[in-house]
Structures are given as structure tokens and as C-alpha cells.
Amino acid sequence: MSGSNVNKVFYADNYHPIQAGSIDGTDILPHDNAVYRALLCSSAGLYDPHGDPKVFGDPYCTLFVGRLSHLTTEDTLRRAMSKYGQVKDLRLVRHIVTGSSRGYAFVEYETEKEMRRAYKDAHHSMIDDCEIIVDYNRQRLMSGWIPRRLGGGLGGKKESGQLRFGGRERPFRAPLRPIPYDDLKRLGITPPPEGRYMSRFQERL
Incomplete structure (x- = not known):
């Protein structure tokens, strides 16, 4: 090589x-x-x-957001991600028994253009003193x-x-x-x- x-x-x-x-x-x-x-x-x-009943929205407009603080709420995440476009829907993944945050979420934007902007600009940004990562919705788009x-x-x-x-x-x-x-x-x-x-x-x- x-x-x-x-x-x-x-x-x-x-x-x-x-x-x-x-x-x-x-x-x-x-x-x-x-x-x-x-x-x-x-x-x-x-x-x-595609068998997860909790999956929502257009995968081409949806971002995965990871490494969230377990104290971050839906409202805090929505405010942070709204800087990059109009948030259409949001799901903060929580433990099925305790209800506590699992530290990741899925954010759907109104348009693919807004999703791409968030993909580019939100990566390694800070929310509640934690450096987050964002990626496209591999669960539904990666064969x-x-x-x-x-x-x-x-x-x-x-x-x-x-x-x-x-x-x-x-x-x-x-x-x-x-x-x-x-x-x-x-x-x-x-x-x-x-x-x-x-x-x-x-x-x-």
C-alpha cells in the first residue's frame, strides 16, 4: 500500500x-x-x-443524534436542533421500564435540505455539556x-x-x-x- x-x-x-x-x-x-x-x-x-412500530417519518429527512446527556429532555433537544431547520418530529429513545433516556434520539426535519444542514453543522456540537454526534438514519437507509x-x-x-x-x-x-x-x-x-x-x-x- x-x-x-x-x-x-x-x-x-x-x-x-x-x-x-x-x-x-x-x-x-x-x-x-x-x-x-x-x-x-x-x-x-x-x-x-422496518418492523419497529416506533419508527416514524421520512428516513431521508431524519437524523440519528447520539451521545446525548441522559438529562437532556425532548424540549431541550428540539430547541437545539431547531437551529438548523424546522423540526417536524422527534423521538428521544427511553428505557422501556425506567423511562430514562438511552442517550440517543431521532429527529425528523420538514425537508431533506434542512436535514443535510443539521448533518453538516450539528455534528460535534454541544447540548447540556455533552458533545453530540449526528448521522443519517442508517437503520432504514443502509442495506x-x-x-x-x-x-x-x-x-x-x-x-x-x-x-x-x-x-x-x-x-x-x-x-x-x-x-x-x-x-x-x-x-x-x-x-x-x-x-x-x-x-x-x-x-x-
């Missing part, structure tokens, strides 16, 4: 649990039990991204998506042992070793797009 690609990155077009668990998108075996669980879930078709509760997802903390790559916060790095194309093809993982890398500072939606 040439030195010019050392700091280059790329993003996943589709979700594959093994690929998401790989820093360069080239792994062919699950490296932890969560990835294996997500792979089984994906292979058996056990997760329906093959498996959520973190089933071993999938993207991002995560190193301490958790469940780092996931391919998204906005943790994009894949340029391949660290020769890519086993035959194995990737057998597993249905799209080979990394050599020659189409982007810098860490480029956005893609």
Missing part, C-alpha cells in the same frame, strides 16, 4: 457485520462474539429494519443494517471491545494488507474501493 493512502479512509455502502468489525474492511472471520451474533442474525434474516443491540452498529468505544467501522465517526482505513478478493466475494463483502479514498475531513451522505 502506497504511503499516500496511509491516512485515507472510505465508507461502507452496505452493512456487513464482519466488514464492520474490521479496521480496513478486509476481515473474513468475526473477531468477537458480537460480530458472530450479528452475522447469524443477518444470515437468518432475523432483523427487520443489511444490524443494530448494536444485536452485535452490529458502527463506532463504539475501544474499552467495550466492540469497535465497528465504515461510518462517519470510524471510517475504514486504507487496507493494511493484501485483500483476499475471493474470500470477500464468497462472504458477500464488497471489496474496498481502491483508488476512491477520501481524506478524514471529507463528508459523504
Whole structure:
């Protein structure tokens, strides 16, 4: 791999649990039990991204907002996100038993243009002294998506042992070793797009 690609990155077009668990998108075996669980879930078709009765609105106008303070309320979040456009609807995800915030939410804007503005400008902004992240609604727009509760997802903390790559916060790095194309093809993982890398500072939606 040439030195010019050392700091280059790329993003996943589709979700594959093994690929998401790989820093360069080239792994062919699950490296932890969560990835294996997500792979089984994906292979058996056990997760329906459109089957959640709480899902609402137009996915092309909806943002995921994460790393929220557990003290942040719907009103506070609405005020903060209204700076980027007209908020049509909002769902702060809460624990089904305790009712406490789970630290993430979904915000739907009136238009896709407003959503894109929030995607660009709200990322790493502060709400209630917490630095938030925003991303598009991968659950409904990313083919093959498996959520973190089933071993999938993207991002995560190193301490958790469940780092996931391919998204906005943790994009894949340029391949660290020769890519086993035959194995990737057998597993249905799209080979990394050599020659189409982007810098860490480029956005893609």
C-alpha cells in the first residue's frame, strides 16, 4: 500500500457485520462474539429494519443524534436542533421500564435540505455539556443494517471491545494488507474501493 493512502479512509455502502468489525474492511472471520451474533442474525434474516412500530417519518429527512446527556429532555433537544431547520418530529429513545433516556434520539426535519444542514453543522456540537454526534438514519437507509443491540452498529468505544467501522465517526482505513478478493466475494463483502479514498475531513451522505 502506497504511503499516500496511509491516512485515507472510505465508507461502507452496505452493512456487513464482519466488514464492520474490521479496521480496513478486509476481515473474513468475526473477531468477537458480537460480530458472530450479528452475522447469524443477518444470515437468518432475523432483523427487520422496518418492523419497529416506533419508527416514524421520512428516513431521508431524519437524523440519528447520539451521545446525548441522559438529562437532556425532548424540549431541550428540539430547541437545539431547531437551529438548523424546522423540526417536524422527534423521538428521544427511553428505557422501556425506567423511562430514562438511552442517550440517543431521532429527529425528523420538514425537508431533506434542512436535514443535510443539521448533518453538516450539528455534528460535534454541544447540548447540556455533552458533545453530540449526528448521522443519517442508517437503520432504514443502509442495506443489511444490524443494530448494536444485536452485535452490529458502527463506532463504539475501544474499552467495550466492540469497535465497528465504515461510518462517519470510524471510517475504514486504507487496507493494511493484501485483500483476499475471493474470500470477500464468497462472504458477500464488497471489496474496498481502491483508488476512491477520501481524506478524514471529507463528508459523504
